[in-house]
Amino acid sequence: MDQPSDTSSFASRGRLNKPWLWLAVASFAVTLCANVFLEISAGEQFGNINFKTELLRAVLTGSVVTGLVWVLSVFRHRDESDGKPVLSLFLLGAGLALILFTLLFYTVENYRGKRAWLKCWQTSVARGEKLTLAELAPPAVPDDKNFAMDSIWVEAVTTQMGAEKAMTWYGDRVRAFGETNKARLFDLKAELPEVLWMTSNESGRWQLATTTDLTLWQDYYRRLAHRTNYFLIPSKPRSPAEDVLLALSRNNNIIEQLREASALPYARFPLDYASKNPGEILLPHLSMLKSVIFVLRLRTSAELQAGSSDSALDDIVLMMRFNDLIRDEPFLISQLIHIAMFQIEVQPIWEGLADQRWNDPQLAHLDAHLAQFDFLKSYTNVMAREKASVCQIVDYLERNRRDLKGAYEPLGPLLPLPRGFRENEALLNCFALAIPRGWFDQNKATVWRFYDEHVDRAIDLAHRTYSSSNAVQLSGAASRLGAAPSPYNRLANMLLPALTQAAKKFVFAQETLDFARLAIALERYRLANGRFPEKLDALSPKFLGQIPHDLITGKPLKYRRTEDGSFILYSVGWNATDDAGKVSQIPGGAPNPELGDWVWRYPQSKLQL
DSSP: OOOOOOHHHHHHTTOTTSTTHHHHHHHHHHHHHHHHHHHHHTTOOGGGSOHHHHHHHHHHHHHHHHHHHHHHHHHHHHHHHHTOTHHHHHHHHHHHHHHHHHHHHHHHHHHHHHHHHHHHHHHHHHTTOOOSHHHHSOOOOOGGGBGGGSHHHHHHHHHHHOHHHHHHHHTHHHHHHOOOOOOOGGGOOSSOTTSOOOOGGGGOBGGGTBOOOHHHHHHHHHHHTTTOOSSOOOSSOOOHHHHHHHHHGGGHHHHHHHHHHTTSSBOOOOOOTTOSOGGGOOOTHHHHHHHHHHHHHHHHHHHHHTTOHHHHHHHHHHHHHHHHHHTTOOOHHHHHHHHHHHHHHHHHHHHHHHTTOOOHHHHHHHHHHHTTOOHHHHHHHHHHHHHHHHHHHHHHHHHSTTHHHHHSSSSOTTSOOOHHHHTOHHHHHHHHHHSOHHHHHHHHHHHHHHHHHTGGGSEETTTTEEOHHHHHHHHHHHHHHHHSOOTTTHHHHHHOOOHHHHHHHHHHHHHHHHHHHHHHHHHHHHHHHSSOOSSGGGGTTTTOSSOOBOTTTSSBOEEEEOTTSOEEEEEOTTTTOOOTTOEEEOTTSOEEEEEEOEEEEOOGGGOOO
């Protein structure tokens, strides 16, 4: 007769206080010690190890082993009662194999990642490179001599960001400043965006040899007067330049305050370069700067057409002073705004040359300010900083893994995850905590190699040329990186900007700068000799120290005098083909820099022969 099974005795033999439980404790200790040992052996300092993450991993391993041991102890008793210990031995072996595989997986992945990153780090140190954003940041300057620390900027930034965030920049200056009746910088306007009747062509384009049509702006302001008194307009029309200057006069007080503050010797916004996450550094000043530049650019065109070249020169110099505020900022977005501002500033310089409004001292003054720009060097500097910034963001994400799901879409940026997993926050947090640290190091190494092998070579600073072949390789490498996602490059793919297009913007800006300086030297030669020279070599050394070459080919820029007594100066452009000075345009009339030549010339009707 069968005896009733003693279930309580059976359960008691599967209790968690069996000797097997010590294996769970041991697995916790072994996991923790192995990972710490790996970090130290790969070059990490003991004080920099993220023990919170390591402890969570060890606890997870210990918990899994504890559950597995309980199951094993239960099945082992069952097998012993049946005289068949096969299942318990199998499960015990499988459990131990799983534990060993997990430990081996983390050990190998962390070690491989740390070694890959250490190799990049050691190479950079050997070259004397700086590796953190704080090291690459521009040096601090005295507050009382800093244009960006003037009260006018304190008010503008505080209004833009709010007092709490502005205090990270200006500290107690925000409290001391209080509320005033000063105009806000971002309130400077040349137009009202909600009441527009004009197209973007009305500001003129030097690439197409077109000047600013102030009659259209005059008409705009006069029609706007029927709807708002925002801009001043005389009862009867005067010259277009006079009416435009009157309309813009509402900005005069703030512009003069800016001009007075700009006399301070330094210009540097107090960005928080010590932030652990460079992606969180606030840049509210960029949009304000561009809006101020556009107002000054239209005002300068009106001053030139009104015959006030001295005032126009002062405003151009003020615009270039705004460039100084962000010239050294180690962010690609800051440098792209720097380029955009410069391209706006070139238009009134071109218009003054086309109308022959500048005298020789004014031209020499303009050239001295333009000589401070070097966009090829800026490219090299900002790419070194961008590389460090991206790697620093990866470090931040490794230390703050819950930010992985909030920073990128789809969630779970290191592995493709099922839809249900991506929508479950608890699972995502567990997944983020389980990611080996070595994967983050591998992503940093991917970023570092990508910059070293491709990005830095797109522009040859030593020979001051753009390498189209290296740019093609850069584009191809970026495509291959995106087409083959893996845990070693997933974050790198998401953090790397559009670097091929960025390089082109720097090159085109530098070519524009070279055109402007050559055009100034040519005009100074004409004022001294009554005509333009036959060759550009005649400008050196009296009017220009060194004659720049075509950045695309490395050969001399194309230059010839025209029958109307003027000249045409051009580069062969991206297609590296001489199109005889023909400018390509996209539908709508805007210049297309991808095709045709890049040309500096003046409309014939503007010349005083």
